[in-house]
Amino acid sequence: MNAVFKEWCTEKGYRAASRKTFSKVLKEENIGIHHPRKDQCDTCCSYKTGNISQEEYDRHIAKKEEARQAKQNAIASANEKTVVITVDVQSVLLAPKLFASTLYYKLKLQCHNFTVYEVLSKNVTIYFWHEADGNVTANEFTSCLIDYCQNLPTTIERIIIISDGCGHQNRNRILTSALSDLAQRRQLNIEQLYLEKGHTMMEVDSVHSTMEQYIKPPIYALSDYLTRIRQARPHKPYDVKSIHYDFF
Numbered sequence: 377m378n379a380v381f382k383e384w385c386t387e388k389g390y391r392a393a394s395r396k397t398f399s400k401v402l403k404e405e406n407i408g409i410h411h412p413r414k415d416q417c418d419t420c421c422s423y424k425t426g427n428i429s430q431e432e433y434d435r436h437i438a439k440k441e442e443a444r445q446a447k448q449n450a451i452a453s454a455n456e457k458t459v460v461i462t463v464d465v466q467s468v469l470l471a472p473k474l475f476a477s478t479l480y481y482k483l484k485l486q487c488h489n490f491t492v493y494e495v496l497s498k499n500v501t502i503y504f505w506h507e508a509d510g511n512v513t514a515n516e517f518t519s520c521l522i523d524y525c526q527n528l529p530t531t532i533e534r535i536i537i538i539s540d541g542c543g544h545q546n547r548n549r550i551l552t553s554a555l556s557d558l559a560q561r562r563q564l565n566i567e568q569l570y571l572e573k574g575h576t577m578m579e580v581d582s583v584h585s586t587m588e589q590y591i592k593p594p595i596y597a598l599s600d601y602l603t604r605i606r607q608a609r610p611h612k613p614y615d616v617k618s619i620h621y622d623f624f
């Protein structure tokens with residue numbers, strides 16, 4: 377980072393501060409430099425190690441740019457009649473979540489959540505269930521998304537859904553036919569946008585990273601997750617829906 381800083385100073389014609397001063401300022405300002413934590417894209421990694429051809433990589437990058445542009449256009453089109461949402465599922469949460477070492481060998485309850493982030497209003501709706509109530513297949517995600525769309529104000533005419541292209545979540549005929557049915561019943565225009573695999577950065581991801589801060593051990597039961605998540609954004613709390621088998 378210091379090397380990048382020095383290069384930047386030379387470019388701009390500034391005299392670069394010493395390495396020691398650089399570290400001191402970082403410490404004073406409480407800035408930490410880390411490696412990116414998120415996994416990198418498989419295709420991009422394969423290209424770097426020479427496992428895929430230039431054409432294949434170029435096609436991947438073109439698709440990534442196209443998806444990103446389409447997403448930006450969609451977000452820009454959001455208004456009082458057009459709702460733009462980004463949706464995703466958080467990795468499985470286990471209950472209980474404790475520091476006790478023997479817990480490692482016990483069978484824990486798997487909890488799932490489906491998050492909807494409305495881009496314009498920044499409203500967040502979280503559907504939360506556990507493995508005895510529902511699975512993680514297209515049926516569950518379809519129920520959640522249809523419930524969300526049905527409960528939108530009747531003044532809404534167009535819905536744009538941005539998600540990754542995960543088959544069992546977003547890219548399947550169960551969801552598509554349910555959305556098509558809803559569009560006909562409510563005279564809506566519904567569009568689905570899929571982002572390119574490996575480059576699916578979405579606004580909804582920020583919800584999951586905020587939640588991570590609040591769901592640290594000890595968590596004894598599923599209800600602890602619900603309480604913690606409801607507290608996660610004090611200025612604009614998430615709408616958390618605990619759903620059961622009869623919802624799906």
Ligand SMILES: [Zn+2]
Pocket residue numbers: 417418419420421436573574575
């Ligand atoms: Zn990539």
